[in-house]
Amino acid sequence: MTLPKFTPEQLAEVRRLQALYPDPRGALLPVLHLAQDVFGHVSEDVERYVGTLFDLSPAHVREVVSFYTMFFRQPKGRHVVAVCHNLSCHLMGAPAIIAHLRSRLGVDVGETTEDGRVTLLAVECLCGCEMAPMMQIDGRFEGNLTGEKVDRLLESLR
């Protein structure tokens, strides 16, 4: 079995990140972000590989990966649509936005469309409450959502 591997350039970036911290282990989250960008998700093999870069056991890496919400341990869609369902967004209509997305995409929250285009998530406060109801598409905040606006945004995702 061969583990996934960074390119020499990516490895240089790992070493640069590790040198920023008094203990190289401080770079674990940044390197996991990099790994997810490169490999698509953080599989068990990616966990093992990242562990070797830090001299950490796979168990330690798993403990960290599974603690945070932004690391995907299963393959995700090409786009991630994360709708905030916390208080301010709830007050401004998040449940209807989530229902609308479920029906438009034909998936439940936590699932990925069959064509691998979109993963739908409901998440806790993204701190975009002034534009509630809001969501995040691949890192970008989109607010003041209506059914029509959601349709327009989905249309732009390939």
Added chain:
Amino acid sequence: MTTPRVPPILTRNFERPDSHTLGVYCETGGYRAIEKARSLEPAALIDLVKRSNLRGLGGAGFPTGTKWSFIPKNHAGPVYLVINADEGEPGTFKDRYLLERDPHALIEGMLISARAIGAARGFVYIRGEYVEPWRRFTAAVEEAYDAGYLGHGFDIVVHRGAGAYICGEETGLISSLEGKKGWPKLKPPFPAIKGAFGAPTIVNNVETICHVPHIVQNGAEWFAALGTKTQGGTRMYSVSGRVRRPGVYEESVAITLRELIEDRAGGVTGNGRLKAVVPGGSSAAILTADEIDVPTDVDGLRDAGTMAGSAGVIVMDETVSIPEALMVVARFYAHESCGQCTPCRESTGWIYRITQRIVAGQGRKDDLDTILDVARRGAGTTICAFYDGAVGPYISYIEKFRPEFEALIPK
């Protein structure tokens, strides 16, 4: 009673084009306070901030100068300054504006604060979901290096989180910065004695540190006079929910909740009649419509039985269901409990389940008393303040709106 409007300080450049760039920051007086600060001894800087009555604006409201003074004198090893930009308290979004629109204010504030506490390295922990703020701030750090403000005795490392509310708690943040899951640590030792990577560490909120250059430039007395007797300055209120103009409002901390909601944010929407307000992020106890004539400084809201927290003001009109609101809040605490302490891990999950069945019309006669009992027993028994933050809404929503909950429970 009306609180006079104060000229904007932290938000003064927000509407300027390219306010995030070094050029605009310098044109508007930026990086002059650090020159002045270099003529002051660290002890004098700490004293200045103490006298200004600046208090932590991330949630706890602790006096900033006092916190700085806890760093051991003449410490031989490194000392770190850590900026908490892990904004996550539901209803709060002010630090996002600062990172995106005035990142150099944070950098200059860090340079001065680092001088005060003797730090040669600073870490800025930005929540992982804040992609654009992270890009903006990183670009500003690069500009500051190129211009020579950074790299000569002080370096900044920009660190991205990965999604966990608990990392906004200062010792959870430190664990996360060290490459671990974000479990809070038992205090003492306090971070000022043994913090990040085992070194004395000061953790301050973004907004708190952005105030520092202005205090250096204009003086402690000026800053103190902007606020109340025990808290100086302005702060940035995040107003959301059922109001006409949701957004960030920079105001004197003496402003009342009523003024914020009715005047600055344009009044209540929905049916137009106020039912309840959460004044300081979701962990603050809820206030009823007739409890909003209170100043919003740390002590004013504490005296009103709630807290100023992160100044995230969430407004609810009469058509909002309080039991449903509590269910949403309870879901958040159940999801975000880090799982380290039993009372928090178990209670947050069970209380969420109870609120779900109440909202579904399947509540049991003693459910409300069970929630109150579990909430009160667990308060103060955990390593960090997370569970106490959950208890605020559990108890206050039920005590202040009990008939509304009872109406949902079958007789």
